[in-house]
Amino acid sequence: MNKEIKLPRKGRLIVVTDIHGNYSDYEEYLKLWNREDKDSHIVFVGDLIHSTLGYDQSVELIDDVIKKTKEYDNFHVLLGNHEWAHITDTDIFKNYKNQKWEFEKLIEIKKGSLEPTLSEYIEFFKTLPYFIKTENGVFISHTGPSRNVKSMDDYEKIFDDDYENPILYDFLWNRPGDYTTADVDNFLDIIGSNCMIIGHNVVDGFKKIGNQIIITSNYHTDNKTYFDINLERQINSMDKLMEYMKFL
Numbered sequence: 483m484n485k486e487i488k489l490p491r492k493g494r495l496i497v498v499t500d501i502h503g504n505y506s507d508y509e510e511y512l513k514l515w516n517r518e519d520k521d522s523h524i525v526f527v528g529d530l531i532h533s534t535l536g537y538d539q540s541v542e543l544i545d546d547v548i549k550k551t552k553e554y555d556n557f558h559v560l561l562g563n564h565e566w567a568h569i570t571d572t573d574i575f576k577n578y579k580n581q582k583w584e585f586e587k588l589i590e591i592k593k594g595s596l597e598p599t600l601s602e603y604i605e606f607f608k609t610l611p612y613f614i615k616t617e618n619g620v621f622i623s624h625t626g627p628s629r630n631v632k633s634m635d636d637y638e639k640i641f642d643d644d645y646e647n648p649i650l651y652d653f654l655w656n657r658p659g660d661y662t663t664a665d666v667d668n669f670l671d672i673i674g675s676n677c678m679i680i681g682h683n684v685v686d687g688f689k690k691i692g693n694q695i696i697i698t699s700n701y702h703t704d705n706k707t708y709f710d711i712n713l714e715r716q717i718n719s720m721d722k723l724m725e726y727m728k729f730l
């Protein structure tokens with residue numbers, strides 16, 4: 483299974499973070515994507531499911547994501563900690579609600595029974611890649627980095643399909659403070675990228691941590707932020723990357 487997508491120096495890439503069951507946000511971002519141009523890519527950086535609003539469209543969203551993944555090579559979804567929770571059968575809480583149970587209940591309501599849909603979704607979540615690395619210098623993941631990546635060998639061990647790997651765990655759960663700007667630079671040096679884009683955290687639009695930028699694309703901010711990157715131009719610095727930041 484290919485867990486790291488490499489994008490060549492061609493076309494463009496739209497980067498959207500944590501949609502959390504909001505179908506209308508999802509559709510707004512899809513409008514930005516030229517699906518018929520195979521060099522025009524879009525990536526949703528994990529956590530497509532589990533809403534904290536009353537109206538949760540996670541099931542409709544995953545059904546559409548599965549369809550689009552089959553249909554388009556330029557449509558990408560990365561693994562987030564909320565999808566990971568279903569793979570590893572781990573409880574995950576928000577506002578005292580167990581979101582793993584809530585999602586299972588939602589499947590029962592929408593599909594009439596939990597199975598076979600839950601198993602199909604989990605099989606799909608297991609196919610999700612963890613990272614996108616662009617040839618022009620950008621690394622994209624749900625969160626991270628892990629300060630325990632000290633070599634390319636440590637990094638590559640994440641791809642062993644062991645969902646309990648502690649380094650993979652860091653790339654799904656870490657918050658700023660679990661790592662420093664120096665850790666970001668060390669990691670980028672090891673893998674040979676210049677800048678890093680992540681989601682996972684709620685920030686007011688965007689927040690820079692050295693050579694990393696956190697963006698929030700969803701309803702948790704009035705400044706829904708995404709990237710629309712020209713993949714043909716080299717990105718050697720955050721200043722260069724910032725030229726491609728946009729607001730919905």
Ligand SMILES: [Mn+2]
Nearest residue numbers: 529562563682
């Ligand atoms: Mn997350």
